Amino acid sequence: MRSHRWFTPWVLVAPALISVLGFSIWPSINTLRLSFTDTKPLGGDADYVGLRNYTDMLHDGQVADALLNSVVYMAICLPLLTVLPLLIAILVEKQLKFIAFFRTAFYVPVIASAVVVGLMWTWMLDDRGFINSLAQRLHILQEPLPFLTDRWLIIISAVSLTVWKGLGYYMIVYLAALGNVRKDLHEAAVMDGAGPIRRFWSVTVPGVRGTIFLVAILVSVAALRVFSELYLLTAGTGGPGGQDSSLVMLIQQYARGFYGDLGYASALSVLLFVVAVVPMIVLARLNSRGDR
Amino acid sequence: MKEKILRYVLLVLVLIITVGPFLWQLSTSLKGAGEDIYTSTPSFVPQQPTLNNYARVADAIPVWRYIGNSLLVAVLTVGGNLIFTTLAGYAIARLKFRGRGIVLGLFLATLVLPGEVTIISQFVTIRDLGLADTLLGVALPTMISALNVLLMFNAFRALPADIDEAAIVDGANAWQRLVRVALPSVRGTLAVVAIFSFIAAWDDFLWPLIVLTSPDKFTLTVGLQYLSGTFTQDQRLIAAGTMIAFLPIAVLFSALQRYFFKGVEEGGVKG
Known part of the structure; x- marks a missing residue:
């Protein structure tokens, strides 16, 4: 018996297929094409300019700064956001009273808009904001630290914001994985007299190893894609002399207005893609090597 | 029992870190114009609680x-x-x-x-x-x-x-x-x-x-x-x-x- 006519699946799939072709597949090809043009945001004629956007990029100090920022960003985010959420997931895994409340509360920074938390942290990190006031009152600091105006402190502040906002998200990813770790292994380890730290290393970590690599990949790609944190903490300026921009911030800047350049922004997008693929490949390699 | 207490202490600590900033922002939004929000001894509870700031947002944007x-x-x-x-x-x-x-x-x-x-x-x-x-x-x-x-x-x-x-x-x-x-x-x-x-x-x-x-x-x-x-x-x-x-x-x-x-x-x- 036939379950359906031949075109039924295609009718059902068509809207989604058109959307994915039009707004994902075609734009990825078109990004490459645009990167060889001088397309302007407001429309008008565009010409092919060969490799000019790419050669310009090589001499662009802001691009070099953005890449350096990305490397630093990733170097700090990667260990923190791979490890801390795992520890928090272990903390909320056990069924205790009010645990649903804690899980939900830890997830709240994830659901808040980047704009909301960005403005919140801008206020907390202000020269006269909560953190500087508190540190001075406790005599940790004599003078306020310029979290929002110093070249490197801005990066540190934005990283802290990214880590803070990401804790709950990766906690959930780990929580789903912890559910699949075999309970009998834990019980056997307890019988053998293994303490909690020993069990963490010899039962939990091997049990969620694949997830640790997945989180590491997600964190590194997210670190390269950073935009809102830096944009909001610097009120859109990118810090002193624009040195605290990320690649995505530069892409956004070139996308706007009369002086914008979508061709150059597309070349930056291609660069972002290349840079984002590197950690994916490296970590996927490491993961498959460890399996052998 | 001891483990349970330790767990709750850690849970509350993470809670303060994740939710604390939202409460601080909420508190700031309820503080009246006469209250010094920049004081070096910031208070979590607004001294003169008011919804006036919310009304003023609508005037600005x-x-x-x-x-x-x-x-x-x-x-x-x-x-x-x-x-x-x-x-x-x-x-x-x-x-x-x-x-x-x-x-x-x-x-x-x-x-x-x-x-x-x-x-x-x-x-x-x-x-x-x-x-x-x-x-x-x-x-x-x-x-x-x-x-x-x-x-x-x-x-x-x-x-x-x-x-x-x-x-x-x-x-x-x-x-x-x-x-x-x-x-x-x-x-x-x-x-x-x-x-x-x-x-x-x-x-x-x-x-x-x-x-x-x-x-x-x-x-x-x-x-x-x-x-x-x-x-x-x-x-x-x-x-x-x-x-x-x-x-x-x-x-x-x-x-x-x-x-x-x-x-x-x-x-x-x-x-």
Whole structure:
């Protein structure tokens, strides 16, 4: 018996297929094409300019700064956001009273808009904001630290914001994985007299190893894609002399207005893609090597 | 017992770190003009609590209009995702057809690509469709998300095969099987798709920032950034603005969180 006519699946799939072709597949090809043009945001004629956007990029100090920022960003985010959420997931895994409340509360920074938390942290990190006031009152600091105006402190502040906002998200990813770790292994380890730290290393970590690599990949790609944190903490300026921009911030800047350049922004997008693929490949390699 | 106390101490510590900043912002938004918010001994409880700051946000920016704009984008996104990812997910999971593997591969392939990489050419597409600086232009690219198609695909695939067979014997066509048999069994995943489409649309910043140029079309996030950048250094006002954007999401999420965590336990949430 036939379950359906031949075109039924295609009718059902068509809207989604058109959307994915039009707004994902075609734009990825078109990004490459645009990167060889001088397309302007407001429309008008565009010409092919060969490799000019790419050669310009090589001499662009802001691009070099953005890449350096990305490397630093990733170097700090990667260990923190791979490890801390795992520890928090272990903390909320056990069924205790009010645990649903804690899980939900830890997830709240994830659901808040980047704009909301960005403005919140801008206020907390202000020269006269909560953190500087508190540190001075406790005599940790004599003078306020310029979290929002110093070249490197801005990066540190934005990283802290990214880590803070990401804790709950990766906690959930780990929580789903912890559910699949075999309970009998834990019980056997307890019988053998293994303490909690020993069990963490010899039962939990091997049990969620694949997830640790997945989180590491997600964190590194997210670190390269950073935009809102830096944009909001610097009120859109990118810090002193624009040195605290990320690649995505530069892409956004070139996308706007009369002086914008979508061709150059597309070349930056291609660069972002290349840079984002590197950690994916490296970590996927490491993961498959460890399996052998 | 000792372990239990230690666990609660750690839980409360993480709670202070994750939720504390929101409470501080809420407290700032309720502090009156006469209260020194810059004092070196900041107080968590407002001395002269007032809602006046919230009223002043509406004087500085057309906040109701921005809320309406954000709602419109969110409703379009939620509606689009609920309807179209259900149809696509069902077809790929439950109907056999040639090319099914390729279609599934296309949706999977888009997950590898960071969205920011294609944001410029997406803007070019939207502009060429004549939708630059419109709210439909903001909503359109996210109205059918590939990730949600895959979530629905997973949910439909997990249903036992014989429920289809029984319905086919009864003479039900594909549409009837979807609506009467399959759909009631995937309500949990539908809830997850709805919650996350709403939150993603309501929170989004970069894309509306690129698409929208006229201040009267701004969504709430873009409008808030505009408020803090252009109009004021008054932290009470900015705090009130951020709370206006945050509280609806917080209420929505707490009301629906059990669906979300149930979805997590069933392995339904991946991104």
